[in-house]
Amino acid sequence: MAKPSMVTELAITSEEPPPLVNEIPEEPPSLTAAEPVLSITGFKRPFSGLIPASNSTREFVHEFFPHVSLSDWSNWKWQLQNSLRSVADLQRFIKLSPKEESALNRTDSTRLPVRITPYYTSLIDQFNDRHPIRRAVIPVENEFIRSIGEEKDPLGEDHQSPVPGIVHRYPDRVLFLTTGFCSTYCRYCTRSRMVGNNRFRVSRLQWEKAIEYIESTKEVRDVLLSGGDPLTLPSADLDYLISRIRAIPHVEMIRIGTKVPVVLPYRITSRLLRILRKNQPLWMSIHFTHPDELTPETSAACGLLADAGVPMGSQTVLLKGINDDAETLKKLFTGLLKIRVRPYYLYQCDPIIGSSHFRTPVSRGLEMIENLRGHTTGYAVPHYVIDTPGGGGKIAILPQHNLGNIGNDLLLRNYEGRLIRYPDNN
Numbered sequence: 001m002a003k004p005s006m007v008t009e010l011a012i013t014s015e016e017p018p019p020l021v022n023e024i025p026e027e028p029p030s031l032t033a034a035e036p037v038l039s040i041t042g043f044k045r046p047f048s049g050l051i052p053a054s055n056s057t058r059e060f061v062h063e064f065f066p067h068v069s070l071s072d073w074s075n076w077k078w079q080l081q082n083s084l085r086s087v088a089d090l091q092r093f094i095k096l097s098p099k100e101e102s103a104l105n106r107t108d109s110t111r112l113p114v115r116i117t118p119y120y121t122s123l124i125d126q127f128n129d130r131h132p133i134r135r136a137v138i139p140v141e142n143e144f145i146r147s148i149g150e151e152k153d154p155l156g157e158d159h160q161s162p163v164p165g166i167v168h169r170y171p172d173r174v175l176f177l178t179t180g181f182c183s184t185y186c187r188y189c190t191r192s193r194m195v196g197n198n199r200f201r202v203s204r205l206q207w208e209k210a211i212e213y214i215e216s217t218k219e220v221r222d223v224l225l226s227g228g229d230p231l232t233l234p235s236a237d238l239d240y241l242i243s244r245i246r247a248i249p250h251v252e253m254i255r256i257g258t259k260v261p262v263v264l265p266y267r268i269t270s271r272l273l274r275i276l277r278k279n280q281p282l283w284m285s286i287h288f289t290h291p292d293e294l295t296p297e298t299s300a301a302c303g304l305l306a307d308a309g310v311p312m313g314s315q316t317v318l319l320k321g322i323n324d325d326a327e328t329l330k331k332l333f334t335g336l337l338k339i340r341v342r343p344y345y346l347y348q349c350d351p352i353i354g355s356s357h358f359r360t361p362v363s364r365g366l367e368m369i370e371n372l373r374g375h376t377t378g379y380a381v382p383h384y385v386i387d388t389p390g391g392g393g394k395i396a397i398l399p400q401h402n403l404g405n406i407g408n409d410l411l412l413r414n415y416e417g418r419l420i421r422y423p424d425n426n
Helices: 055-064 075-083 089-094 098-104 134-136 203-215 235-246 270-278 298-305 326-338 362-370
Strands: 166-170 173-177 222-226 254-257 281-286 312-318 342-348 385-390 393-396 402-406 409-413 419-423
Touching: 098 270, 166 203, 173 203, 173 419, 203 235, 222 235, 235 254, 235 270, 270 298, 281 402, 298 312, 312 326, 326 362, 342 362, 362 385
Parallel strands: 173 222, 222 254, 254 281, 281 312, 312 342, 342 385
Antiparallel strands: 166 173, 385 393, 402 409, 409 419
């Protein structure tokens, strides 16, 4: 595919994640001689610290990166430094549709930030603009249409922020926005107001003020690290942050919200695993979108995390034309169980500006749950939730199975649609 004659840069200008003040350089993600060799099932050779490249990945590297070694390809920093961020980058791998080109070629203040890791690019169908993963990360003109109810900050996080970087919505837990950087930008991101925005910077000083707030707020027992993506932080900074929070006596658990195992699985290094092990109890919420993401690399990354004692749950956003199909979701959720990730939330897509082409009716989400409950293991059925506008919090939406009373009996409807009377002892 011929390269374009002009490179049109998108909104992002920095090649590295925004550095923190006094950032400590990190060693390359590899094992030292003193470390044990880990073993990952599904690969022919022993695993020695880097996620191996699968056969399909090797074919992609051979075609599009013939001069790049598999060692470099499997280095998470190389992946970040070589992420696709411009029209020219995308056109090397993808035949852009007119709607994609139009959205990408804007030169005014409305232009949209784009970033996709080379690994995640390898999962995209280069000719089909309806491919689910492609639709999730490459912008189209619909993003410039603002519909009723859409806001930059639909969940009202900025109004529930007692100090910069902290959102305190629920009584006993806080959201800690650790960074504005992600390795891959999802087009429907709830925090698109900050992700990919060069004006959003997080400093060590801001971290300290956030930690001081947690220390002084005794009712906080649960801290969710999010952003941006915390796992894109240098390991030294991540270690410092988690250790500081772990040292707070009233903090009982730490959670990490991330998409890194899906879009940048090579980030799961031996050093990162050591950091996570020593700071338990620690949970991880991973953002999965589609069964095409269940690759050998992502499976290996999740296997390492599970073996390190990190319980994992998935958070999936329901997206029109991408995953709003019961069989697609069933394949995703049952596939997640195979790699020891528990499907936890199915989110109604938040009404950020320009997201109407992604949002389904709530009735569609209820239909998805109806078609999962009873038709597959209960472990594979997540909670369908709406994160309500204005900071009202998450509300679980359930299909109607309790149809009322007949005398002292409950009238229930099962997964087959059969009506069943259940004696309700009062």
